[in-house]
Ligand SMILES: Nc1ncnc2c1ncn2[C@@H]1O[C@H](COP(=O)(O)OP(=O)(O)O)[C@@H](O)[C@H]1O
């Protein structure tokens with residue numbers, strides 16, 4: 001059996017008294033696509049940060065590709081093949097699409113490249129940039145200035161920037177948030193068309209979008225895993241309905 005792409009064993013992240021992530025265990029097989037869904041505040045983004053290394057867990061173990069990575073830096077995890085979307089705030093609005101892609105390829109730590117505008121890529125680099133832009137349906141937009149892109153295109157560029165280093169485990173945190181229905185459809189098509197050997201964890205608040213894109217779903221609630229199941233079982237699950245919609249019991253309790 002190949003090593004799992006990602007394994008979490010009892011991972012908790014505490015912020016003071018709050019357990020934002022509370023004893024989460026999950027295993028993502030090589031090539032698996034997993035959605036992590038759940039209401040706002042469920043701990044999804046914090047869990048991502050524990051996987052990418054932006055936050056160290058207070059308890060538990062993180063394994064990437066079968067090797068312990070609990071204390072590894074984000075840079076080390078990136079070298080082991082973890083890629084995640086950058087938030088739009090990390091795009092450089094005054095630079096072009098091509099320049100932002102070059103920065104993403106160099107690694108975010110290499111701020112010096114920012115000042116070296118004449119930096120050129122070798123054939124490998126050019127090919128990686130072209131492939132990532134094509135995957136994110138941004139081909140032909142190289143020369144556009146980021147501040148002139150639509151919001152949807154900026155989100156596509158984030159995806160391209162996450163793809164350019166050819167990750168083996170891709171973490172997407174609400175890639176369709178704030179988009180129109182048409183733009184959401186485009187993001188869904190982009191995600192669906194990514195290589196099947198890429199392992200993926202997709203955080204998405206919108207259940208309809210998430211369920212159509214993944215092999216398996218983890219539902220989080222108050223920092224814990226509430227349910228893990230195939231997409232077809234999720235929608236009808238009473239526990240999932242309760243956290244998404246609230247039960248009559250809860251509504252009554254709130255009214256009292
Ligand atoms: N840096 C932080 N400091 C303190 N509390 C935080 C921090 N980040 C997140 N939280 C809290 O942790 C909980 C989970 O947040 P988050 O992981 O962002 O949830 P989700 O992504 O599911 O909406 C929330 O109650 C949030 O307010």
Ligand SMILES: [Mg+2]
Nearest residue numbers: 044045046173
């Ligand atoms: Mg979040």
